[in-house]
Amino acid sequence: MQPFTIHKGRVAGIDRSNIDTDQIIPKQFLKRIERTGFGKFLFYDWRYIDERTLNPDFELNRPENEGATILVANENFGCGSSREHAPWALQDYGFKVIIAPSFADIFYNNSLKNGLLPIRLNKQDVEYLLEQSKRADYELTISLEEQRVYDEKGFNRTFVIDPYRKQLLLKGWDEIDLTFVYEPYIVEYEKKYHSA
Amino acid sequence: MTPKTIIEKIWENHVVYREEGKPDLIYIDLHLVHEVTSPQAFEGLRQKGRKVRRPDLTFATMDHNVPTLNRFVVKDEIAKKQITALEKNCREFSIPLADLSSPEQGIVHVIGPELGLTQPGKTIVCGDSHTSTHGAFGALAFGIGTSEVEHVLATQTLWQHRPKTLEIRINGHLADGVTAKDVILAIIHRYGVDIGTGYIIEFTGDVIRSMSMEERMTICNMAIEAGARAGLVSPDEKTFEYLRGRKYVPKGDEFEKAVERWRQLATDEGATYDRTLEIDASTIAPMVTWGTTPSMSAPIDRYVPHPEDFSNDTERKAVQLALQYMGLKPGTPMTEINVQHVFIGSCTNSRISDLRAAAEIVRGKKVAPGVRALVVPGSQAVKRRAEEEGLAKIFIEAGFEWRDSGCSMCLGMNPDTVPEGEHCASTSNRNFEGRQGKGARTHLVSPKMAAAAAIYGRFVDVRKLQSELVR
Secondary structure (H helix, E strand, O other): OOOOOEEEEEEEEEOOOOOEHHHHOOHHHOOOOOOOOOHHHOOHHHHEOOOOOEOOOOHHHOHHHOOOOEEEEOOOEOEOOOOOHHHHHHHHHOOOEEEEOOEOHHHHHHHHOOOOEEEEOOHHHHHHHHHHOOOOOOEEEEEOOOOEEEOOOOOEEEOOOOHHHHHHHHHOOOHHHHHHOOHHHHHHHHHHHOOO | OOOOOHHHHHHHHOEEEOOOOOOEEEEOOEEEEOOOOOHHHHHHHHHHOOOOOOHHHEEEEOOOOOOOOOOOOOOOHHHHHHHHHHHHHHHHOOOOEEOOOOOOOEOHHHHHHHOOOOOOOOEEEEOOHHHHHHHHHOOEEEEOOHHHHHHHHHHOEEEEOOOEEEEEEEEOOOOOOOOHHHHHHHHHHHHOOOOOOOEEEEEEOHHHHHOOHHHHHHHHHHHHHHOOOEEEOOOOHHHHHHHOOOOOOOOOHHHHHHHHHHHOOOOOOOOOOOEEEEEEHHHOOOEEEOOOOOOOEEEOOOEOOOHHHOOOHHHHHHHHHHHHHHOOOOOOEHHHOEOOEEEEOOOOOOOHHHHHHHHHHHOOOOOOOOOEEEEOOOEHHHHHHHHHOOHHHHHHHHOOEEOOOOOHHHOOOOOOOOOOOOEEEEOOOOOOOOOOOOOOEEEEOOHHHHHHHHHHOEOOOHHHHHHHHOO
């Protein structure tokens, strides 16, 4: 996993609640057996009118959102299917951070495992960021170390993240390697409850 | 001793390592694997030269993208690649696999219980959000992503914070024609699609106790649609009777001993939850979704709502977008929504009792002109049973297509999809935009309601049909 420390980037907003993983990456693109290459299918049904035509009304297709690396959306982002293809697609498209008032549990976990940082801010702050995101030059900075989101106009908020996950992200550690450190405990547990 | 919920008991039984400031490292008793969310995990193992720690606690099948007609002819090259990859991975890592030619193949959440792999007290994971289904047996079962699949393959454990506990107590009695599907749709309708976020739900109350195992599976299956990663039911005699004699449960005395252990798991009298919600079953009617989240539903005797009926801007906007996508006008009676497709299947409602309930409505009738109706049994075992019982014949004579098992039209990863702009009465679990095909308009309903919609070409109140059926 790529470490995440600090990131500054442009902000795109999609003012919808319950954006589900079927929307983020429709099922016809789940058949790849790699982790990469999903970005071009991100939000496929919203982004394209047909195979060749972009939908000009869709938020990410607006010129002011080109090159955005921070996505802001409304409640319950990432609900539905457990497909990790959703964070893979967001990341492959170029997003590093997703900000919403709330996230679905599985999506939240999946994102953290890939170095895509999901940040919960309160509804009012999200509304403010959605408004700001309409401007092409609007940028946010996210410091994971300080657990802080801020802009150059005085917006400055802290966010909560599980300290264990934060460490993994900051260091970009492979969680499986880390778990192997606890191998003796696993062996002991298996002796007691799960002999093969 | 302090009274405990089943959730706390199972959790405590599975802690491998605990340290302040960290999630618990918990042991996984059963890992179910399918073709769509596993290839990248196996690839990860190979790249690092890791092996599968416990192939004996792992079980695989293919269900998501398998054809339900001519199942051995996978025309979609990429789907074929995934199916072949799973076969190869299972061979390489010695994982038992119910492949397309196996009589045990089926939707992973249907075959787990059928084979007795699913048992009370187990921690069960699968790279699929509807893993919550297995909670019906008093197991702690939840969906995981591919990174976690890889982690479980390599270590048979997961780092997890213990979620909070939510009790949803369903009191009273259900009216005739009202089913488990209507109960869970009504719960989500009332409390919303994120009421369960951060919680594990235990479903309790008289209604749950009187339900069959298959009905409990329908309820737990959709716990994820309420935002909860897991939903479960304390095991009881019904649970044990269902499991007795199944392939992977202990035999003879060992089974009786297991039952004794399982009995201890049920939530203790007086145990408390972080939150409790109650619902009166007598207020529940057959439900039909009209929108693009499972909470956007209405009782069959009501109307498609108006965006103005909703209290806040976000909701009003969501409803407006949903109605536009669904092509529905506010105020339309639910019984005036026409359907062109009917899908009876999915891990929510494709078990033998679901097919029996649907066949009872269909018997001696014909599918309405202009309606394409599909029955996709949840497993090959369900399919054989339905054929033995004469249910298949009832469906086929009525004009339904009778298919092989798989996820099929629930998510349309195989060739079974709904064309743009057309309406489908579906016994599945998600009515998201594009779920059953680009522009497809999904209405979630119970098997009875779907069967009735096939006959009438529109939604009808099965409670009214029910009285006609009594003869």
